[in-house]
Amino acid sequence: MRDFGAGLRFLFSGQRWVARHGRWWGFGMIPALIALVGYVVALAVLIVYAGDLAAWATPFADGWSEPLRDAVRTVVAVLAVVAGGLLSMLTFTAAALLIGEPFYESLSAKVEETEGGGPPEPDVPLWRQLWVAARDSLAVLLRAAAFGIVLFLCGFIPVLGQTVVPVVALCVSGFYLAVELTGTPLQKRGLSQKQRLRLLRSRLPMTLGFGAGLALLFLIPVVTVLAMPGGVAGATLLARELSPYEPEEARRPEDADPDTGADADAEGGGGELPRPGRGPYADPYAADPYGANPYRADPRA
Numbered sequence: 001m002r003d004f005g006a007g008l009r010f011l012f013s014g015q016r017w018v019a020r021h022g023r024w025w026g027f028g029m030i031p032a033l034i035a036l037v038g039y040v041v042a043l044a045v046l047i048v049y050a051g052d053l054a055a056w057a058t059p060f061a062d063g064w065s066e067p068l069r070d071a072v073r074t075v076v077a078v079l080a081v082v083a084g085g086l087l088s089m090l091t092f093t094a095a096a097l098l099i100g101e102p103f104y105e106s107l108s109a110k111v112e113e114t115e116g117g118g119p120p121e122p123d124v125p126l127w128r129q130l131w132v133a134a135r136d137s138l139a140v141l142l143r144a145a146a147f148g149i150v151l152f153l154c155g156f157i158p159v160l161g162q163t164v165v166p167v168v169a170l171c172v173s174g175f176y177l178a179v180e181l182t183g184t185p186l187q188k189r190g191l192s193q194k195q196r197l198r199l200l201r202s203r204l205p206m207t208l209g210f211g212a213g214l215a216l217l218f219l220i221p222v223v224t225v226l227a228m229p230g231g232v233a234g235a236t237l238l239a240r241e242l243s244p245y246e247p248e249e250a251r252r253p254e255d256a257d258p259d260t261g262a263d264a265d266a267e268g269g270g271g272e273l274p275r276p277g278r279g280p281y282a283d284p285y286a287a288d289p290y291g292a293n294p295y296r297a298d299p300r301a
Helices: 002-020 022-048 050-057 066-099 101-114 126-154 160-181 183-188 193-202 204-218 221-242
Strands: none
Touching: 002 022, 002 101, 002 204, 002 221, 022 050, 022 066, 022 101, 022 221, 050 066, 066 101, 066 126, 066 160, 066 204, 066 221, 101 183, 101 221, 126 160, 126 183, 126 193, 160 183, 160 193, 160 204, 160 221, 183 193, 183 221, 193 204, 204 221
């Protein structure tokens, strides 16, 4: 439970960060607002044409009596609107992140900067970053959709479907929400999507504390837009906890070779002596060791 509480603290720490940096809060809301307008328009169109959609999906009911036909098509229309709403909830974050990739990357970098520094920007073209982000988001969406279908079917189980299944669904949504939001800072640390998933699963209570808490906030449409920048900031703080970054200038002295001061992990390092012809301490007579070196003739000198 301690890790779960720590995850919740990262959620509120992210909201506090954007509250202290109001300009970045407004900056981070732009992609969420764009995505929200698009989803509202799409849902409005779905609601208006739900009846036509139900009639198209149930041609077998054309010959039925009018009360039965209308009842069946009303149920289908309601299910279509509900499914559209659930799909919107599942995909809203992915869509906002895809639209706001440059926005949220800048916001995440600013959080890293104010918290002690982070990895440098990758030397990758923007189109490549967008492609990787879209590919990873699609993979996460497919996983979440698979879980969603299973949980939807489990919802029809008496008692369990009304008690356990909603809690599990919230945890699943929270986990994949955390996967989406930590994608940018963890990707900067050189972690692939599989590595990111493994890392988040290794600290599952902390991940769920952050993600499930944010998923509860995202159940309220207006709060979704307001909380998104803080969610990105909190996810960056969570990523810093799970995968700390240490700048080169802040590396510990014990990481260096005690004799040469060189990094033990660098090329030619590992504790071995400098090789001839390399570095400032190389033997100047190495090219002609038996001729020019006066100390080889008389070692006592």
